[in-house]
Amino acid sequence: xTEKAALPESTKAQTYILFGVAGTTYxxxxxxxxxxxxxxxxxxxxxAAHAVEGVxxxxxxVVPVINLRARFGFNRAAINQRTRLLVVQQGTRxxxxxADEAKEFVTIADASIxxxxxxxxxxxxxxxxxxxxxxxxxxxILDVREVVESTPIAAA
Numbered sequence: 001x002t003e004k005a006a007l008p009e010s011t012k013a014q015t016y017i018l019f020g021v022a023g024t025t026y027x028x029x030x031x032x033x034x035x036x037x038x039x040x041x042x043x044x045x046x047x048a049a050h051a052v053e054g055v056x057x058x059x060x061x062v063v064p065v066i067n068l069r070a071r072f073g074f075n076r077a078a079i080n081q082r083t084r085l086l087v088v089q090q091g092t093r094x095x096x097x098x099a100d101e102a103k104e105f106v107t108i109a110d111a112s113i114x115x116x117x118x119x120x121x122x123x124x125x126x127x128x129x130x131x132x133x134x135x136x137x138x139x140x141i142l143d144v145r146e147v148v149e150s151t152p153i154a155a156a
Contacts, residue, residue: 013109018139019086019099022074026099026142027108027132034087034094035059036102039079049152053098058087064153065096071151072127090148097147108132113141126150 016027017036035058042054042065051071055062065085069076077083077100084102088095113130130141 012111013107015105015107016139016141017086017105018103019084020101020103021068021072021099022077025103025137025139026068027106027139028086028088028142028144030105032088032090032144034089037085037087038081039083039085039098042079042098051151052153056085056096058085058096061094063087063094063096065098066147066151067098068147069098069100071147088144088148090145093148095148095151097144106134108134108139116140 015030017030017033018025018027020026037058039056042056044054045052045064048054048064051066053065053067053070055064057063067076079098082101084099085096086099086102088097112134113132116128116131126146127143128140129143132139132141
């Protein structure tokens with residue numbers, strides 16, 4: 001049996017799903033996303049935390065929905081045909097991330113991802129794993145674990 005040689009660090013890459021929130025492009029590693037769907041109806045939940053839009057019934061389970069606009073401090077926007085729900089699994093929690101749009105799947109080389117600048121990191125909390133450049137586009141790599149685990153589902 002022969003072993004495959006490890007790829008040089010400069011050629012390692014990962015597949016990401018790009019999505020938009022408030023005019024900014026974000027990315028999450030595609031293995032973290034169970035599925036993406038259009039948003040038909042979100043049922044509000046009494047006493048939910050500010051960033052929790054409500055719940056949806058998705059593929060046989062009730063899933064809480066985190067509104068990323070609200071979570072990141074932007075004004076909420078009306079749900080429309082472009083709005084997408086990215087259903088992610090983080091530990092034992094399945095959560096829907098409400099985004100303005102889902103754009104595309106891309107492969108981003110690890111060498112293209114840089115740590116967030118300290119000023120950006122302080123503004124965005126610890127929600128970012130890095131910043132990538134794809135041609136002329138700047139893409140913020142979202143830390144799904146931090147977003148999910150730091151968002152209380154019920155109001156305090």
